[in-house]
Amino acid sequence: MDLRIFTEPQQGATYDTLLTVAKATEDLGFDAFFRSDHYLKMGSVDGLPGPTDAWITLAGLARETKRIRLGTLMTAATFRLPGVLAIQVAQVDQMSGGRVELGIGAGWFEEEHQAYGIPFPKEKFARLEEQLEIVTGLWATEPGKTFDFHGTHYDLTDSPALPKPAQRKVPVLIGGHGATRTPRLAAQYADEFNMPFASIEDSERQFGRVRAAAEKAGRKGDDLVYSNALVVCVGKDDQEVARRAEAIGREVDELKTNGLAGTPAEVVEKIGRYTEIGSRRLYLQFLDLSDLDHLELISSRVQAQLS
Numbered sequence: 639m640d641l642r643i644f645t646e647p648q649q650g651a652t653y654d655t656l657l658t659v660a661k662a663t664e665d666l667g668f669d670a671f672f673r674s675d676h677y678l679k680m681g682s683v684d685g686l687p688g689p690t691d692a693w694i695t696l697a698g699l700a701r702e703t704k705r706i707r708l709g710t711l712m713t714a715a716t717f718r719l720p721g722v723l724a725i726q727v728a729q730v731d732q733m734s735g736g737r738v739e740l741g742i743g744a745g746w747f748e749e750e751h752q753a754y755g756i757p758f759p760k761e762k763f764a765r766l767e768e769q770l771e772i773v774t775g776l777w778a779t780e781p782g783k784t785f786d787f788h789g790t791h792y793d794l795t796d797s798p799a800l801p802k803p804a805q806r807k808v809p810v811l812i813g814g815h816g817a818t819r820t821p822r823l824a825a826q827y828a829d830e831f832n833m834p835f836a837s838i839e840d841s842e843r844q845f846g847r848v849r850a851a852a853e854k855a856g857r858k859g860d861d862l863v864y865s866n867a868l869v870v871c872v873g874k875d876d877q878e879v880a881r882r883a884e885a886i887g888r889e890v891d892e893l894k895t896n897g898l899a900g901t902p903a904e905v906v907e908k909i910g911r912y913t914e915i916g917s918r919r920l921y922l923q924f925l926d927l928s929d930l931d932h933l934e935l936i937s938s939r940v941q942a943q944l945s
Contacts, residue, residue, distance in 0.1 A: 639913055639944045640669040643933070644711055644867055644921035647690050648676035649683045653698060655927050656690065660699045662930050663706055666937035670707035671699065672741070672921055675714050678750035682887070693726045700734035709739035711832065711867060711921060712813065715765055716745035716756060720772035720792055728777065728803040736804035741811035741832065742770065763819060765791045770827045774810065777803060813867075815840070817847060825851035830863040832921070835896065841866055842915040865919035866912055869897035872905050872936050882932060886925040898922065902939035909944065 643663045647656055660671040675692040679685030696708050708730070713723070731738040744762040745751075751758035759765060768789045779785040779799035787794040812824040813832030821844070824831045831848045833841040849859030871886070871893045873879035879900055883890045893899035898908055898920070909920065926932065 642670040712743035714745035731803035821851035867921040870922040
């Protein structure tokens with residue numbers, strides 16, 4: 639089971655804070671550092687000092703880290719034109735020496751679009767599908783050849799399809815709870831399917847749908863990596879768990895039900911249950927970015943047992 643650190647910077651974080659967490663992620667042996675792609679805070683936090691851009695952040699981290707994978711859960715297709723996104727991701731992949739992964743979704747948070755003047759179209763899923771075809775098609779086009787695409791929402795003519803990523807293929811992550819279109823899209827384009835903030839039962843059901851869709855598309859069900867994103871709140875004892883839950887404005891019982899919370903032994907046991915249904919990677923939603931002792935505890939008392 640790979641453990642990856644997943645942050646929500648729109649809730650309030652500077653680039654320097656994210657750099658500190660990313661370096662701790664690398665030093666403590668975690669597999670990757672991922673971040674959300676949002677421009678507006680959620681809930682009662684103040685969100686200060688304001689949002690940071692996901693791909694600008696990852697470009698900086700690409701030059702400041704050496705080993706960890708870097709990516710998004712999930713880049714909003716509404717934020718960027720697909721040709722521009724292909725260039726951005728390829729460049730950051732080059733800057734990192736081939737350590738980037740693209741998580742991409744349709745976009746859903748209407749208020750942040752309104753706040754920053756970003757169009758929020760009704761036909762978001764169809765746009766996402768075209769974006770996936772364009773981004774992956776640009777990267778796959780052989781050097782010296784051009785790429786054309788004529789769709790409902792985007793039109794590309796004689797694109798040189800440059801630059802290329804450092805990796806032969808940048809891993810693409812698709813996720814979500816949708817029962818029909820999401821599994822079909824994952825089967826067609828994804829290297830990894832991520833189930834965000836879901837129970838073991840719901841995850842198992844959705845993984846099964848994705849496997850079936852992959853087989854229908856002519857792939858093996860296990861060609862994809864299956865993963866979960868879950869909030870994390872670990873403490874050496876009940877008092878420390880309660881303190882960390884309070885710091886992020888959550889209740890311990892709710893966190894234990896909906897995330898990975900409790901003592902290291904409790905968390906390892908629950909991770910084992912996700913492993914049993916086929917999850918091979920966990921994105922730990924790490925909300926108190928100032929609490930690096932939390933990361934150290936997860937590394938030494940949870941990750942150590944998994945490896």
